[in-house]
Amino acid sequence: RTNNFPQDWTIYYWAYWMVWCIAAPFFIGNISRGRTIRQTVLGGYIFGVGSTIVSFIVLGNYSLGMQATGQADFIKIYEESGDLYDLILSIIDTMPASNFILVVVVLCMIAFYATSFDSIAYTAACYSYKNLGEDEMPHKAIELLWCLLLIALPIGLVFSESSMSNIQSVSIISAFPIGIIMIIMIWSFFKDAKAYRRELSDNESR
Numbered sequence: 001r002t003n004n005f006p007q008d009w010t011i012y013y014w015a016y017w018m019v020w021c022i023a024a025p026f027f028i029g030n031i032s033r034g035r036t037i038r039q040t041v042l043g044g045y046i047f048g049v050g051s052t053i054v055s056f057i058v059l060g061n062y063s064l065g066m067q068a069t070g071q072a073d074f075i076k077i078y079e080e081s082g083d084l085y086d087l088i089l090s091i092i093d094t095m096p097a098s099n100f101i102l103v104v105v106v107l108c109m110i111a112f113y114a115t116s117f118d119s120i121a122y123t124a125a126c127y128s129y130k131n132l133g134e135d136e137m138p139h140k141a142i143e144l145l146w147c148l149l150l151i152a153l154p155i156g157l158v159f160s161e162s163s164m165s166n167i168q169s170v171s172i173i174s175a176f177p178i179g180i181i182m183i184i185m186i187w188s189f190f191k192d193a194k195a196y197r198r199e200l201s202d203n204e205s206r
Helices: 008-019 024-031 036-070 072-080 085-093 097-129 139-159 163-205
Strands: none
Touching: 008 163, 024 036, 024 097, 036 072, 072 085, 072 097, 085 097, 097 139
């Protein structure tokens, strides 16, 4: 093919969300200890979706305004670099207090990824034991080992050629088996919920 339309087709964006389904539950669960299910769900929707909408509104309208008024030519920047991430940095560079905004963005990204990796490593460490009590914690060395394993692949991709394309390709390829696992998890959830309701009904009848 002479173009990248199949790779850039937005219908494949579902793959990125499915890959993140591995990390998101552990991330949300780790920061939601002590809260009810309702508070966790509403908090995830309000803050997660709300923050995404606000970021799209602010960056989107700001960049469109700069482009429409001729104060910046982001289209030309993208055509020259072909890199969306470089374009985002170019947009931030035109903002007032751009250095401060960039620092805030970097800190937010570090906090997000650090919490996500910690949650995934903790869960993987728990499943590394054949028997682990409810109140027992996995050894820190096991968690550290999982952290090193989790960052090994991204680091390898970063230092390879076309790293971002490779990461995107790996995400799309990983999404298919994850989709099968998600179907099994949904089926297991309803099966467990049905068994729980049956057990609850039997206890009430006694």
